[in-house]
Amino acid sequence: MGNWVWTFFSLCLFIGYANGQSVIINPYARDYHSLNGDWNVIIDPTGIGEWRQVWLEKKSERKTDFFEYSFDGGPVLKVPGDFNSQKCELTYFEGTVWYRKLFSYTPKAGKRAFLHFGAVNYLAEVYLNGEKTGSHEGGFTPFQFEITDKVRSGVNSLVVKVDNNRQANGLPGYGYDWLNYGGITRDVGLIETNNDFISDYSIQLKKGSLNTVLGWVQLNDALDKQSVTIKIPELNLALKSKTDKSGMARVEFTADIELWSPGNPKLYEVIIESKTDVVRDNIGFRCIEVYEGRVILNKKPIFLKAVNVHEENPYSGSRAFSKKDAHILLSAAKELGCNLVRLAHYPHNEHMVREAEKIGLMVWDELPVYQHINFSDSVVPVKMETMLTEMIHRDKNRCGVVIWSLSNETYPHTPDRNKELISLTKKCRAIDSTRLITHVINTQRYENNTFNVWDSLYRYSDIISINEYIGWYVPWQGKPSETKWKLNFPDKPVFISEFGGEALFGSDYGPTDEAAYWTEEYQANIYKNQIELFGTVPNLCGVCPWLLFDYRSLGRMHPVYQSGYNRKGLLSEKGEKKKAWYIMQEYYKGK
Template identity: 45%
Template sequence: MKYIVSTVLLFISICTFANQPLLQNSYLRNGQSLNGRWHYIVDVYETGYYNYRMEPHDGTENPGSSAYFLNKKPQNKTDRVEYDFDAAPTMVVPGDWNSQEEKLFYYEGTVWYKKSFNVENYDASKRYYLHFGAVNYKADVYLNGKKLGVHVGGFTPFNFEMTHLLKEKDNFLIVKVDNKRAADEVPTLSTDWWNYGGITRDVTIYELDDTFIEDYKIQLTKNNNKEVSGYIQLNGENKGNQNVNLSIPELKINKAFITDDEGYVGFEFPVKRLSYWSDTNPKLYEVNISISKDKISDKIGFRTIETKGKEILLNGEKIFLKGISIHEENVMRGGRAWSIEDAKVLLGWAKELGCNYVRLAHYPHNENMIRLADEMGILVWEEIPVYWTIQWTNTETYNKAETQLTELIQRDKNRACSIIWSMANETPTSKERLTFLTNLASAARKLDDTRLISAALEDHGKDEDKNIMIVEDEFAEVVDVLSFNQYYGWYGGKIDNIKNIRWEIDIDKPVIISEFGAGALQGYHADNMTRWSEEFQELLYEETLPTLAKIPGISGITPWTLVDFRSPRRTLIPYQNGWNRKGLISETGNKKKAFYTLQKFYQNIE
């Protein structure tokens, strides 16, 4: 009976603390940063969350003193409290625990974080929101001993209003972070990247008025590059019948709207003399939205992206996407990348390589990457970690995937650089998987009909002729761009036979090779038929690139990958030693020979 009661309470708790609408453009709002050193407690048995009957402390009205989120202190010398955040060690937020503490390098489980803070220029008439760039994977968030909410998903932002619990001084914020992998999660148990745990992106307090601008979308209308359309959504008791102004000063546009009872206004208006954003002209306009008590300024580019037969058209002109795949790791410091400096290093290398396009794999990267790509003129493929062995028939798993997709689109829908939403990577075909991915694609198109839909599919040789490669996947009929990973010469086939490979593709859509490559240990040199040598990787690129260029409808490639990245799957010593070695740059920042092969290929593309 106790188990039933505790389960019901836990269910009520989860429903009560559902995700709140995401604040649009928190990136450019002024806020109070909570980055820095936080105290932490490693809680392998989740003692701070469950009692010895495995009943959650926050599912009861009177949680015991062992509930870590209460931040209890002994009241006298006989009082028993078996934890002390203030005596606990500290680590840096944002950051992962794996790279900061050697004992936690392989750790997967629960770590509690605690930060004490005062509110700068506190104003009791204002509303206060707590915003997280990302926490991997599940975050239970408590302020001053009370639960603010729960977020599931390791790579997307979330926020909670905390006005009702906040004080001017002596606040304490506690976050239970759990990065354990599970079969019903997204991603699931098996991945080919490091499961970095922790509060991995910025934590910020935002002070807002009683009615404020919560969300907006401002983009060119689909199929009409002479018209801007979108919406503005307010939040607050007085959100209805509010005057809203939108201006784009450089274009001499000033528009006035009135919200409906729900605080929403949709709009469309013509634009003239527009300089379209592109990889060669990354033009961003200052866009201002204001109401009586709130104002937001953003930098927005305007462009069209569409397909016509086997071509991808940017602003109506055919474009070839010279790309590279990227994982979100800091190659010098080690660990999860998160800062604008990290983004400058990674995208700077992509530019040096000759790229106008990157695939951000296999999960949403931090907003610094997207904002910087906007400024640099780098087109972007973004995806969610629907990867390999997802539970296709599990409704809750689907909901988690759609939530992550929604949070990604909500965050980046105004970024011109973002041109492709990817639904999945290397997932095995089945009827159930087709339904799962088709529903995701439908959800994406409802949220944003101005970008392209794709997924990294797989190819294989025909039974009667292994030199003829085909893609047999019904999801290819759903996507706008046919993308697939191919590793001929590495995971199968002989490298000296690559020149004889050809593809039969009977679908009239553009083709992007979303992955190809070979592993190489930087600094290891041998003849070009010796696996793991730089020369072998170089030869594979030399043979593969001209072969791919012959594919009918080829519109882009993103070889795997820019930089070596950590993966517990890669155990071969001395070549892998815990790293996926398919990078063109080593984890120490040294370029391999294949880097220059791809660079030369891109230089010669007209």
């Protein structure tokens, strides 16, 4: 297909987004009926279920009828939840699993019904009562299908084909350093609405302002001249507006607002009303900017005390999806002394983002544009843009989200990489210019104890984000405290987005005094040296160790020290604190 066709297709997606033809936001505040729980599954390593059309669920009526599949009597998996951690035989599985849920429903006059998926990793095809309702690509963002005309009175059968095979043109692509849990990994629900409803809204401070709020409310349809009200009871506000021809109502108001910050995570109850709908949200207001090489929150410089986090419950070794999981990860980040969590390397579940905001952690949201991306495949830019719009769509009202990170460690020498990432950056800024944008890069040179940061992509980033593993993958070349820096954009803030090394909790030097890889001391030394190095970084605006907990990664094969785990955690997967934890905690205390 020609490039222009994709450009057109991608434009349609964008227009679709801008017109609110997308997922109903704030799903849990709606008339939401959970479809979580036990789902019957067919594990289909060869993909033959497609040929057998298992979604039709044909059953033997007579003893002579022959069918070689059935959901009944087979294995059961919990939803939400990844499949890899629920059955031994699925631990390393990358392939197709068919899920089926039977649910009862009573259609109501004047109501519409939508199936809402928090996320399915990676490809999803959805069938209701044997009929295809749609498909979705991308493992970390929500999607929905209207089923008003398809849902039956009585028992309904919902079948989802989940395929987590690696895709050459997928996001992520073939290679990544984590266990990319497959399955229906987030909540599934049926949302009921009135015929006309509020599908989307954005209520945040105007760029650069501390007291002026810009907002819009989008109805599901292009309903002109409809009244919409935004109420913030605590501020005694009730702002009225009317929709335009596209069904969007805009508001702008100034108020004496108590601002959100990590030290004061103030959220206001906001009530959005139309003639036929009411949605409640908890929304905070803050202003994030860069100025003279610093990151500025609410007009005051702030040092980003961050930590990298994967979406994994360390204790159960499974994909994190619940509020409870979020609190395991977030409370550890808080205890370390953080004010920001980098949610690596893909958008985490909505509970995680909301809970972080509630307890005073800023959030770095990231796209799964990771390392081995095939930028010259014409579908890749379209997928990047779709995931970008889906991520921003879901999180745009979260004041806690301060950074959109659009890529991690992509290679500048790959064709079309700059062109596509620059274009993605421009699209991101066009959708949301109120947050900071970054790309994470590890291609800086480190020679003669000097960092040479040259990647031209930084021209388009608000923050220069650098991954460097000096002391681990790369040896020190001089005293860390004497490190020199050459920056191609010396006026921009610099963030060390990854550093660290691996250590198995409890391993020490042993009988020799020699500092050995994999020991806690070795890791602790890396941290001590890194802290020395931080003192040399011009415009340092924050640091972010890789990472909070040890986590599962298939490529980590050392049988003694790793056993399928990336051991760069400050905490083991059991929550045990390594020596480097205390060094980092001390550093953050002093900041």
